[in-house]
Every structure is written in structure tokens, then in C-alpha cells.
Amino acid sequence: MPNKNPRILIIDDDEGFCQLVSNRLERSGFSVVSANSAAAGLEENAASEFDVVLLDHVLPEQDGLSLLAALQSRSNAPPIVYLTGMQDSRVAVAALKAGAADYVVKDLHGDFLLLLENAITNAMFTTALKRERERAEAAVRTARDEFKALAEERALLLREVNHRVSNSLQLIASLLHFQGDVSGNADVKAALKEANGRVLAVARVHRSLYTSFDVRWVTLSDYLASLIRDLEDVSGGESSNSVISFSGAPIQISPDAAVSIGIVTTELILNALKHAYPNGRGQVRVLIRLRESEIDLLVEDDGVGTQDDPPEKKKRRGLGQRIIAGMAEKLEGALRYEKLSPGTRAVLTFPLGDHIRVLESEKALT
Ligand SMILES: Nc1ncnc2c1ncn2[C@@H]1O[C@H](COP(=O)(O)OP(=O)(O)O)[C@@H](O)[C@H]1O
Ligand SMILES: [Mg+2]
Missing domain, CATH: 3.40.50.2300 (Response regulator)
Incomplete structure (x- = not known):
């Protein structure tokens, strides 16, 4: 009882x-x-x-x-x-x-009183069980609500942090840009423009994180498309014959991998704009190609082509090549150049892994 x-x-x-x-x-x-x-x-x-x-x-x-x-x-x-x-x-x-x-x-002649006592005991027992279950369910509901509120707060804070980081990086990029503007030295100007592009590549990752629902993933095509718009601005968007086109497979990647890919893309695009068209500007095509167990990032131009050795084989490698090599290593990938007629195609190939997920269709993005 x-x-x-x-x-x-x-x-x-x-x-x-x-x-x-x-x-x-x-x-x-x-x-x-x-x-x-x-x-x-x-x-x-x-x-x-x-x-x-x-x-x-x-x-x-x-x-x-x-x-x-x-x-x-x-x-x-x-x-x-x-x-x-x-x-x-x-x-x-x-x-x-x-x-x-x-x-x-x-039925006062039968087992009525015994049955009654049994019924009372059963009713008490069942009710106690029911109340206990209700209490437990209420406790689970409360815990779930608290957890949900905490998770929402955490997501909000993360978004806030990414927002701030993105704004700060954008400020640094602007400072580099202005410093380049006021410099009289062409080399300094070029170096600052490249530094500006690299900072923007990282800033863009944080920007795409604070606008996304899930901070663990960056949608690569969206990220690269907006990074390319930034780079067009940096390299003088007013020039109408500079065209960077982009098409990408629907994949999502970790923020770290996005930074690596973004920086490589920045280097390759800036190289194409800087070296491929010494007398002006031309087409640059950026493409993300998904293969069975690998992903290719292609940056192509129709320019003068790499003169002697391909850039990655040069004995005295520029800063750009060193940065690309470092980022490729992080992605466990490799960069190679192919000669086009005319132009150059840079291909960064890296394996699919846990930090990359392929979306079934563009619909899955939403
Ligand atoms: N798309 C390209 N077309 C022609 N030449 C290129 C291209 N990309 C790179 N190069 C050559 O490779 C060299 C190394 O590039 P990089 O390491 O980025 O150094 P930097 O851009 O500072 O010169 C460049 O100086 C250039 O000669
Ligand atoms: Mg370069």
C-alpha cells in the first residue's frame, strides 16, 4: 500500500x-x-x-x-x-x-468486500504510477525546453561572434586597401592588394557562418561566389573586360576547409588577373568539379600562359605559391598547372572526407 x-x-x-x-x-x-x-x-x-x-x-x-x-x-x-x-x-x-x-x-453475500479492497489497492497503485509517470514526463519536458533554450542561445552567440569576427576582418581588409591606395610604389600596392584578398577570403567564411543556420558547414558555391564578387571589387571592378565566372557542384564543407579553399582560390584568381593579361584584362573561369572520391577546384584563364616552368616548379617560388602549397597540404590535396592554348589552368585536387558533404540536390541547401 x-x-x-x-x-x-x-x-x-x-x-x-x-x-x-x-x-x-x-x-x-x-x-x-x-x-x-x-x-x-x-x-x-x-x-x-x-x-x-x-x-x-x-x-x-x-x-x-x-x-x-x-x-x-x-x-x-x-x-x-x-x-x-x-x-x-x-x-x-x-x-x-x-x-x-x-x-x-x-453483492453483500459474495466476495464483494474482498473485491472492493482489491479494487481500492489497484486504483491507488495505478494512480501512483500514473502520477509518477506524469512527474517524470514533466521533468523530461522541462529538461528538453531548457536544452532547447540553451542551444538557441549558443547558436545566437556563435552567430554574434562570427558577425564580429567578419566585421573586424573586413575592417582590416579596408585598411590594407587604403594603405595600398596611398602607396606610390607599384610593388607595395600589388602586395597590399593581395593581402587584402587573403583577409577577405577569411572574412567571407565568417560572414557565411553568421548567415547560416548551421555553423558547422559552409555552402561552398555560395561562399566562392561572394568571395569572387569581393575580389572583382578589389581588383578594380570598374574595368568592364575583367570577367570572373563561377560554377560549382552543390557541396558543403567545414569552415576550416572553406578558409583553405578560399585562400587558394584568391591566390589563383589574383595570379590570373595579374600575370595572364599583362595588357589588360580577360576571362577567368572558376569551377568546382566533383569526382567520385575527389574534388577539383579549377581556375582557368585565356592569357599569355606560364612562360617556362609552371609556377609550382619554379626554384624561387613566390609567396603565392608557398601559401597555396600550405593550404593544399591542409586539404591533403595538390596543385598542378595545365597549359591551355591560350592560357593556363590551375587545378587543386583534394580528397572527399568527413569535412565535406555532398548535397543530393540544390534543394537540400535550404
Ligand atoms: N595564370 C597565370 N598566367 C601566367 N603566369 C602565371 C599565372 N599564375 C602564376 N603565374 C606565374 O607564376 C609565378 C608565381 O606566382 P606566385 O607564386 O603567385 O607569385 P606572384 O604572384 O607573387 O608573382 C608568377 O610570378 C607568374 O610568373
Ligand atoms: Mg600570386
């Missing part, structure tokens, strides 16, 4: 019956309150806590079934065992449907 002296309320207009049931239940350790009318029963039920209510079907003022609904309307209502004098299964079914925990047929 869950309680030491479980409290039972019996609502029945037959005082003799109430007495009989009380005597029996009190001998078994229950504490019993009798109410001989519907009104008295409702009052007792509202005034204190009972573990079980025994409710008679036939009451003078009110039908037991309608009283059943009233008794259950209070919060934490005790379970109700319905008492019926008739061998009428329809009443029992109606009572169970209306929410009674159990029913017992009043």
Missing part, C-alpha cells in the same frame, strides 16, 4: 452499507470518511485529499455518473471506484468510460 493509512471517501446514501464497508476497511488499515449524499460527497472531496473515492451509482439527488464527472473536475482528483448494485454491465462500462478507475458490483 503506497500510504500508511490511505484515506477513503465513500459516497452512498445507505448508512448501513457505509458502516459495513468502513468497518472492514478500517480493520485493513484504511481511514474512511462517509458521505450520505452527493452534496456531502462533493464537499468532502473538495475539502481534503483522499486516496480513493467509492461512489454509489444510485443516489437520491443525483445520478452517480454525473457526480463522477463533478468529482473528477478538481485537480489531482483521486481515483474513483464505482459501486453498482445492479448486475448491469452497461452501467459499469459507462462509469469506466467516464473515467472511473474500476467498478465493483455490490
